Structure formats: structure tokens, C-alpha cells
Amino acid sequence: MSVETLDAFAQRFRRVAEIPVNHRVTWQRYYVVRRFRPDPGDAILDMGSYLGNNLIRYAEDGHEIDGIEIADCYNQTAKARIAALSEEARLRIRIFGTLIETFESDREYDRVLCCEVLEHVLDPVAILEKAQECLRPGGEMFIGVPAVLCRTDARAVTAPDLEAWTDKAGFRYKRFEQIQPENVNGTKEWGVPQLLCFARK
Numbered sequence: 001m002s003v004e005t006l007d008a009f010a011q012r013f014r015r016v017a018e019i020p021v022n023h024r025v026t027w028q029r030y031y032v033v034r035r036f037r038p039d040p041g042d043a044i045l046d047m048g049s050y051l052g053n054n055l056i057r058y059a060e061d062g063h064e065i066d067g068i069e070i071a072d073c074y075n076q077t078a079k080a081r082i083a084a085l086s087e088e089a090r091l092r093i094r095i096f097g098t099l100i101e102t103f104e105s106d107r108e109y110d111r112v113l114c115c116e117v118l119e120h121v122l123d124p125v126a127i128l129e130k131a132q133e134c135l136r137p138g139g140e141m142f143i144g145v146p147a148v149l150c151r152t153d154a155r156a157v158t159a160p161d162l163e164a165w166t167d168k169a170g171f172r173y174k175r176f177e178q179i180q181p182e183n184v185n186g187t188k189e190w191g192v193p194q195l196l197c198f199a200r201k
Contacts, residue, residue, distance in 0.1 A: 014070065029144075128199075
């Protein structure tokens with residue numbers, strides 16, 4: 001990656017976020033819905049909340065969920081979509097327009113979602129360390145990354161990468177899986193293979 005500082009990265013990412021094609025994925029990835037199943041009442045942090053797909057899904061399911069997203073244009077789209085929800089669901093959602101690395105949490109989370117983020121950031125270990133900081137003891141993180149290098153990625157991510165990064169961040173129990181995302185009941189899905197990791201604090 002050519003950028004060297006978090007500020008430079010944030011500026012670059014905001015420019016990339018303005019590209020129209022990056023505003024098209026307004027459905028939630030089915031592999032997330034199928035595999036990320038928090039317990040009733042769990043508080044969730046969505047790292048890289050994009051256009052609000054996870055925020056909407058899990059708020060409607062009754063969860064308190066916070067999103068972190070540095071791109072203002074993504075947050076504007078997410079907020080417009082959230083405005084169409086019931087008041088009860090809207091009140092369960094907060095969006096923080098900041099870098100993940102500089103996020104200051106005012107609560108502990110039971111679960112952290114980090115899907116299609118680590119392949120883009122300056123330092124994946126710093127993201128995972130922030131997740132550790134935000135999780136309650138025994139809390140779980142769900143990570144998803146493309147198993148191949150894609151158009152907007154800074155790096156390809158392998159299973160040994162994920163294992164090394166989660167080790168460095170201090171996660172204990174970990175389970176890895178590689179999948180080919182599915183189409184179910186007409187749900188749109190991205191056909192890129194995904195590496196998944198379930199990591200517990």
C-alpha cells in the first residue's frame with residue numbers, strides 16, 4: 001500500500017468510496033446471515049459498516065449495534081436507509097464516522113463483525129487489537145476476507161495470515177473456514193471465495 005499514515009489512508013479511502021460502483025451492494029452478504037448468529041440481547045460492533053447492511057439486519061433482529069465507517073458518503077447512504085426502519089430499530093443503531101484504529105468505545109460488545117475489511121487497511125493487527133479492546137471477556141469476533149485479491153484490495157489474505165494476525169492480537173480460541181458464497185432464495189451474492197475466522201477473546 002502506498003499510503004504511510006492513517007490520515008493519508010482515510011483521505012484515500014474516502015476518495016475510493018466516492019466511486020459510484022462502490023455504492024451498489026445494498027444487500028447483506030448471505031454468508032454473514034448464515035454464519036453470524038448472535039445470541040438474543042448481544043451487543044454488536046460492525047467494523048467497516050459500509051452502507052449499513054449489517055446494521056439494518058441485526059437491529060431489526062433486536063440487537064443493539066454500532067457501526068464504524070470512515071467514509072462520509074457511505075454513512076449518508078446508511079443513514080438514509082436506516083431512516084426507513086421502525087423507530088424501535090432505528091434507536092438500536094449508532095454510526096461512528098471514524099477510523100477503526102481511533103474508535104473510542106463507550107461500551108463492551110458481545111460480538112464484533114469484521115467482514116471485508118482486513119484486506120483494505122494499513123495494519124490488520126491494529127484492527128484486531130481494537131476488536132480485543134472492545135469485546136467483553138469471552139466475546140467473539142467474526143472475520144470474513146476474500147480468499148483472492150480483488151480490485152480494491154491492498155493485499156491478498158491467506159489462512160496463515162489470519163492465524164498469525166489473530167495470534168498477535170491475543171485471540172485464544174479460533175476456528176477457520178473457507179467457503180464459496182451461496183445464492184439462496186434469489187438472494188444476490190458475491191461469487192468470490194471467502195476465508196472466515198471465528199475468534200474468541
